Structure formats: C-alpha cells, structure tokens
Amino acid sequence: LTSLDCAMLSIVKSFAKFVFFTTVGGGIGYFFWETAGKNIDFGDPKFNVWIHWFVVVSFALSCGLIQMVRSVILMTLVTILNVHGQAFVQCALMALVADSPGQNLMMNFHQATDSLLCNIDVAKNVTRAKMDLLFKPSENILDDLLQGAKAAAKVSQDLPLMVQDLEAELGRDPNSGTDREHEAYEKDVNEWESAYLMKKGELPTKIEAMFEHRVSERKLRELSYRKEALRNFIRRATHACEDIINSAIRECKLWSLEHYNKCWAENWLNPFCKIYQGDELCNMLNMINYRGEQCESNNSGISEYANTYGAQLAAAEDYTEKLSDDFKLNIQFKVDLPLRRPDLVTVQQMAAIIKQSVSGIVSFVKYFSILMKAVSFFLALTTLRVNLSWFQSYMKDVTHSNCYLTKFWLDIEKRRKEENRKHLMPLRPFEQGRINNLLSPKPTPEERKHLVRGISTLFHMFWSIFSLIIIDDQFYHLLDMVKDYSGIEVNQTGRHDIIITLEGTGEVARMIGSVIEDLNQTVKLDQVINNEHCVVQPTKIDYESVKKIWLLYALLCFQLTAGVYLVRLRLLITNLMYPEREKVRAVWLYNDMLRNRAMHFRKRKVEINKMAMNDEFPKPTSSVWSDVFVCIYCGEKGKYDFSTCDKHNQNIDHCKHCWEEELAERCIACLLQRENIVGKDGRIKEEYRALSVAEASTNTERN
Known part of the structure; x- marks a missing residue:
C-alpha cells in the first residue's frame, strides 16, 4: 500500500469509529433521558422536547469526538449496569412497583370503600323508609299537639298575670295616706341631703338630677319587685313593717358610722365630726318609736287586707281548676317499634372522611413515585461524576486500581519465561490477596462481600414485591367475587293507621281542638330499592407492568450476582481506549x-x-x-x-x-x-x- 492508501484507510477507520461511537453515545443519551430525566418538567412542553434532544445530541457528539468523554460515558453505562447502578435500578424498580401494583391496590381499596359506604346508604334508606312508616304519623300528631300545648301554655302564663292584676286592684286603698307620708319623708330627707351636699360644693342642678334619677330607679324597682312581692305578701305581712323599719335604722347607723370615719380621716380636729357619733342623728328621725306605734298595733290594717286578698286568691284558684277539669284528651296510638333510630354520623360525612384519607395515600404514592424517578436522575449524575473522578485518578496515579493482571502483563510474563528469567506465575499465597486476574471467574474478597449483600437484598426485595403483587391480585379476585354475589333488591310494602279522639267542653279543650284538626292519618309504603349503583368495579393489575417489574428485578439479580464482575470492565474500557x-x-x-x-x-x-x-x-x-x-x-x-x-x-x-x-x-x-x-x-x-x-x-x- 502506498502512503496515500494508508492515509485514506486511516481516515476511513477514523470516520467509522466516529460514526460508531456517535451512535452508541446517542443510544446512551436516549436511555439516560428515558430512565432518569423523562419526568423532569421545565414548564413548557416544547422546551421539554428541546431539552430531550439536546441531551441526546450532546451525548452522541461527545462520545464521537472526545475520547475522554467516550471513556467516562462507557464506564458510566457499565457502572449503571453494575454495582454503582444498583441504587439507580432499585429506585426505578421501587417507582414502578409504586406505580402499578401499589396504586392499583389503593384504587381497588378506594372502590371497595365507596361500595361499602354506598351499601350502607342503601341499608339506611331501607331502614329510613321503615322508620318513616313508624314515626311519621306520630311526629305529625305530636307537632299538632305541640301547637295546642303552646296555646295552653300561653293561657296558663296569662292566668297569673290576671290574678296579680286582680290582687293589685283589691289591694289598692284610695284613702290610704301611706304614699303621701312617704313623699313627705322623702322630701324632708332630700332637703337635709341637699344642704349637706351644697356644703361640700355640689351644684344644685346636679343634686336635682340625682334626686330625679333616684325616683325613677325606685319606680323601676317597684315595678320589677311588685309581682314577687305580691306572691309573698301573705307570708311576710306579719313582719314586713318591722323589717322595713329595722332596715332603715340599720342603714342609718351604718351611714352615720361611715361619715364619722370619713370626717375623722379628713380632719381629726374637726368638732362637727361628733354630730355623726352616737344615736342622735338616727333618734332624731323618731324611727324607733314609729316601729312600736305603727308595726306593733292594729293601725296598719294588714290583717283585714290579708283576709280579703286570700279570699280573692282562692276564687281565682277555683276558677283555674274548673277550667282544667273540663278538658280531656284521648289518643289511640298502637304501633310496634322493632328498631331504635340511631343518631350516627351520616354516610356522606363518612364517605368524605374516608375519601380524603385514601386520596392522601394515593397522592403520597403518586408523588413518591415521581420522587424516586427524580432520585434516579440525580443518582445517574452522581455515577457520572464518580466515574469521571475514577478516570482522572487512572490517568494520573499509576497505583490507582492497579491490582489486576491484564493482557500486557501476561505478555511480559510470557516473554520473561521464554527468556528463562525471573517470572511471577504462579502467584504465591502472599500475592494472591492483592493481585487478581482480570479474566478469572473467581470473585475477589471485595466482590464476594458485594455478592453476599446482594443476595440478601434480592431475597428481601423478592418477598416484598411478590407479596404486594399477590395481595393486589387476590384483593382483585375477592372484589370480583363480591361484585358477582353482592347484588340485592328490597321490595317494601306497609301501612300505618292512627286515630286520635279529643273530648272536653272546657275552654282549653275547645282551644286545642281548633288547633289540631283532621288528626286521623293513614301512611302507606310501597317501594323497591336495589344496590346496582353500589356494585364495586375492581381494576385488574396491569401484567405488562408486572412483566417490567420482573425484568427490572432480573436486571438487579444480574447486577447483584454476576454483575459484580462487570466492575472490571472499567479497566478493560480504559485499557482499550488508552493502550499506552x-x-x-x-x-x-x-x-x-x-x-x-x-x-x-x-x-x-x-x-x-x-x-x-x-x-x-x-x-x-x-x-x-x-x-x-x-x-x-x-x-x-x-x-x-x-x-x-x-x-x-x-x-x-x-x-x-x-x-x-x-x-x-x-x-x-x-x-x-x-x-x-x-x-x-x-x-x-x-x-x-x-x-x-x-x-x-x-x-x-x-x-
């Protein structure tokens, strides 16, 4: 190959490598968003979509262009599938369990509660119809009788007032001079008190206003005490006069003593203070002699007035008894009362209370699921940070995690053995605790600890998830059976007759008879009640969600058992990316x-x-x-x-x-x-x- 061919081949390899790692990075970014960041809401749906694709494209370009990011992201993917990702998968598993069987169980319980309350309401309607048949006629009669009783009570309330008016009319003596004498006494005492107050510097207008207020207060007291005084007049007629005089003398004595102490406190050298000392002032009014002359003699005419008052009162009592004797009420009411009407909280109140409590539990499960997904997102970010820190230590510190026999180490061992030089294989016992073969299936002591803890965690999680799914499924079958056999239909028929006879010729009988008319009543009952609207409609568990739960559990099993070996893949990835x-x-x-x-x-x-x-x-x-x-x-x-x-x-x-x-x-x-x-x-x-x-x-x- 020429140099140009080698250059072209290198470019093709680099481009293929870029495309491959860009595709892998995009897939990892999409997986990261779907599992960890999907439930994060930024307030705007369009902005959420934009953030979604921004994350995917960022992962793709970073993996394709930057070797360090490529290594860290691949290690993060391995870690998420391994020990550091166990918490992430557990949170996702808990969120899915809370979403599917947990919320389904809560909703079925909610429906069962609503159905129970509805059936209670139907039962109360059945009982209410029976109670209305039993109690409604009597309630109508009692209402009418209550109106008549109110009218009779008004008459009985007015009778004592009529008697009191009669007593007042009989007890008035136009020739009596008691009122004139009282007014004369009051005038004299007012003059003495006025002179005394003017010496102290009080104004005449103020003194006159005080006297007028005193007279009005006395008249009000007379009016308020008149009824009670007339009721007790006979009982107190023999000693009322003496009681009045004794009270007046006592008040005079107390008044003198009070003013004497007050005068003495102001100026103990004042000679006029002697006026208040002793009995001179009270004796000057001649009250003691008045008590003996008037109250202890027959001059008052009390006995004669009492006899007249008693005779008129007896006549009024005879009239009242005669008025009552002419009244007679006969009520014929016969009914069998098999039940007592309880005074309980209403079904609507019970339903509101239970719905409120259940809605709180459902809301808690819902928000707990969202919280677990948010925790999964932050755990993924934490895993990314941990792997970045591990990668930086790997590049800087030659001793960092350098305890595995890699391929190049084995090549060195093979070469030294062929050259008949000092070599290290097989490892001695004092070396086996520190050095581990990267490709050996035997777990290290640290991996063995993770394996034991993982199996224990798997056991507890299996029973928790299995129990929740079984309880949800069995509760569904129970409610489904209840739905098939809980329909009822009640046909109620009944009749209730009541007859009331009113007898009497007196005023009260005629008055009550005019109030309660057409008392004879007949109440009929003919109705059909069913609980079709109360039949529970349970929700069956979504077996697709159950399948996802067990798939996540299988992934967790792989992480906690065979997955403990995948922690070594971090070294394989970095060794592959950085062979030097x-x-x-x-x-x-x-x-x-x-x-x-x-x-x-x-x-x-x-x-x-x-x-x-x-x-x-x-x-x-x-x-x-x-x-x-x-x-x-x-x-x-x-x-x-x-x-x-x-x-x-x-x-x-x-x-x-x-x-x-x-x-x-x-x-x-x-x-x-x-x-x-x-x-x-x-x-x-x-x-x-x-x-x-x-x-x-x-x-x-x-x-």
Whole structure:
C-alpha cells in the first residue's frame, strides 16, 4: 500500500469509529433521558422536547469526538449496569412497583370503600323508609299537639298575670295616706341631703338630677319587685313593717358610722365630726318609736287586707281548676317499634372522611413515585461524576486500581519465561490477596462481600414485591367475587293507621281542638330499592407492568450476582481506549510485584536462618490425620507435589515451585543453618542472596 492508501484507510477507520461511537453515545443519551430525566418538567412542553434532544445530541457528539468523554460515558453505562447502578435500578424498580401494583391496590381499596359506604346508604334508606312508616304519623300528631300545648301554655302564663292584676286592684286603698307620708319623708330627707351636699360644693342642678334619677330607679324597682312581692305578701305581712323599719335604722347607723370615719380621716380636729357619733342623728328621725306605734298595733290594717286578698286568691284558684277539669284528651296510638333510630354520623360525612384519607395515600404514592424517578436522575449524575473522578485518578496515579493482571502483563510474563528469567506465575499465597486476574471467574474478597449483600437484598426485595403483587391480585379476585354475589333488591310494602279522639267542653279543650284538626292519618309504603349503583368495579393489575417489574428485578439479580464482575470492565474500557497507559501500568505492576516478592523472600530467609540456627521450627501441619503441607518458604498449602526434609527436629516442607525454581531442589533450612546470613551492614550476604543455583545435591524427596 502506498502512503496515500494508508492515509485514506486511516481516515476511513477514523470516520467509522466516529460514526460508531456517535451512535452508541446517542443510544446512551436516549436511555439516560428515558430512565432518569423523562419526568423532569421545565414548564413548557416544547422546551421539554428541546431539552430531550439536546441531551441526546450532546451525548452522541461527545462520545464521537472526545475520547475522554467516550471513556467516562462507557464506564458510566457499565457502572449503571453494575454495582454503582444498583441504587439507580432499585429506585426505578421501587417507582414502578409504586406505580402499578401499589396504586392499583389503593384504587381497588378506594372502590371497595365507596361500595361499602354506598351499601350502607342503601341499608339506611331501607331502614329510613321503615322508620318513616313508624314515626311519621306520630311526629305529625305530636307537632299538632305541640301547637295546642303552646296555646295552653300561653293561657296558663296569662292566668297569673290576671290574678296579680286582680290582687293589685283589691289591694289598692284610695284613702290610704301611706304614699303621701312617704313623699313627705322623702322630701324632708332630700332637703337635709341637699344642704349637706351644697356644703361640700355640689351644684344644685346636679343634686336635682340625682334626686330625679333616684325616683325613677325606685319606680323601676317597684315595678320589677311588685309581682314577687305580691306572691309573698301573705307570708311576710306579719313582719314586713318591722323589717322595713329595722332596715332603715340599720342603714342609718351604718351611714352615720361611715361619715364619722370619713370626717375623722379628713380632719381629726374637726368638732362637727361628733354630730355623726352616737344615736342622735338616727333618734332624731323618731324611727324607733314609729316601729312600736305603727308595726306593733292594729293601725296598719294588714290583717283585714290579708283576709280579703286570700279570699280573692282562692276564687281565682277555683276558677283555674274548673277550667282544667273540663278538658280531656284521648289518643289511640298502637304501633310496634322493632328498631331504635340511631343518631350516627351520616354516610356522606363518612364517605368524605374516608375519601380524603385514601386520596392522601394515593397522592403520597403518586408523588413518591415521581420522587424516586427524580432520585434516579440525580443518582445517574452522581455515577457520572464518580466515574469521571475514577478516570482522572487512572490517568494520573499509576497505583490507582492497579491490582489486576491484564493482557500486557501476561505478555511480559510470557516473554520473561521464554527468556528463562525471573517470572511471577504462579502467584504465591502472599500475592494472591492483592493481585487478581482480570479474566478469572473467581470473585475477589471485595466482590464476594458485594455478592453476599446482594443476595440478601434480592431475597428481601423478592418477598416484598411478590407479596404486594399477590395481595393486589387476590384483593382483585375477592372484589370480583363480591361484585358477582353482592347484588340485592328490597321490595317494601306497609301501612300505618292512627286515630286520635279529643273530648272536653272546657275552654282549653275547645282551644286545642281548633288547633289540631283532621288528626286521623293513614301512611302507606310501597317501594323497591336495589344496590346496582353500589356494585364495586375492581381494576385488574396491569401484567405488562408486572412483566417490567420482573425484568427490572432480573436486571438487579444480574447486577447483584454476576454483575459484580462487570466492575472490571472499567479497566478493560480504559485499557482499550488508552493502550499506552495500560502498558505503563502493567510494567509498573510487574516490577512492583518482583520487588515485593524479593523483599518477602529476603524476610523469610532471615526468619528461617534464625529458626535453623536454633533448630526450632514450627510444628508441621502434616500428620496421620491430616495430609496437608505448608511450604516454609512461601506459605503454599497443598496435599501433593511437596518435598520434605527430615534432618531437623521437625520435618521441613517445600512446595514444588520453591523447591525447583527458588531453591534448586535444596532444603532452605539446611542451607541457612551454618551461620548468620545477615552481615554487619545489615544486608544479606552475597552467597545467600540467590539460592536458585545448585551447589550440592542434598535434597530429600517426599516419601
């Protein structure tokens, strides 16, 4: 091929590579948007579509043009399908479970609740019709009787007023001078009080207004107390006069004492304060003599007035009894009451309460699903950031995740083995914990931990999802069976007669009879009630959604079991994209392993030298009961291909690789038992550094 042909071939390869990775990037971008960003709303449908295609095109062009972005996006795709994507898939699985069986179960429960409430309402309508047949006639009669009772109550309320008016008319004495005497007393006392207040500086107009207010208040009190006073007049007639005089004297005494204390407090040298002291002021009114002359004599005419009042009151009571005796009401009402009408919350209120609570649960499930999808979106972004950080560490730090045997490492091992130089395969036990074969199916300790945790998570998630789907399906079949056998139809017929007879010739009987007319009633019932509108219509679970759930669960099973190996694909991707970087990392790892193995063998030589000098070796693991050998040099365990030296107090075992490659078929304890192999400079002596060259055939084969 000419140089032009090579250039054209390179251009074609580059273009094909660009098209391939652009297509892959577009597919990854579309997958990312459909699974993580589809439920994000930017407020405008057109803007949402524009953002959608912007994300897809950005992924496509970035993968096609930029190698670093291509590597990070491919690693992100692998990670989403792997350990770092487990949370993403779990969130998507939880969102789908909440969307399909969860919401379907809530909706079926909602419909079952509505159907139950509707049937309760139908039952209440049946009961209500029966109750109306039982109670409606009696309620009508009781309403009419209540109107008559109100009229009778008004008459009975007016009778005491009529009696009181009669009492007042009988008790009025036009020739009595009591009122005139009271007015004269009041006038005198007002003059004394006016003079006293004017001395204190009060204005005459204010004093006159005070007197007028006092008179009006007294008249109001007389009017308000008149009825009660007349009712108790007979009972208190014998001591009312004395009670009035005693009260007046007591008030006078208290008034004098109060003004005396007040005058004394203002000026204790004032000689006029003596006026209020003692009984002079109250005795001056001659009230004590008035009590003896008027109340304790027959001058008041109380007894005569009381006799007249009692006779008139007895006549009024006789009239009332006669009025009542002429009234008689006979009600014939016979009905059987099998039920009591409960006073409960209405069905509409119950339905509103339950619908409100169920709607809250449905809304919670709906928004929880949206939240899980939003969390999935942010988890995808987090995974992208984690892989970018991992890629940057891979490019900068040669030790980052450099613990796998890659293809170039194996090529180095093969070449050194062909050149008969120091090589590392097979790995020694002290190296197997650090180094792992990239293509080996055996999981590493870290991968084994993820595998155990993943299987436990799968077990719990399986029972949770399976239980929810089974409960939803069984609840649907239960409601479907209820729908087939819950239809009812009630035919109600009935009749209720009531007859009321009113007897009496008195005023009250005639008055009530004029109020309640046409009391004889007949109520009939003939209706058909069914619950066809209450039959529940359950919603069957969408088996397409169930299929998607189990597909996601299968993907999660792959991630948590075989998917733990896919974490190694990050190294394969970066090694594929950056082969030169892979060579640098493989060379460093190979040299580091050679260095660590040499350091380990030097350390073991010093330790074995100390044990051989003292002839003190650990007890061998091989015995009659156990045929397992442990190499004293590298720690390899096994049952076959071991060489044993019995020249020491304990048998010394050597594995095949150490015996043939490292020790040239010689016992290391025999080689290192003559002297201390560490020189004065702290380093191993030259003759003990390389033991792979045979000097003598002093080996002992295994029996």
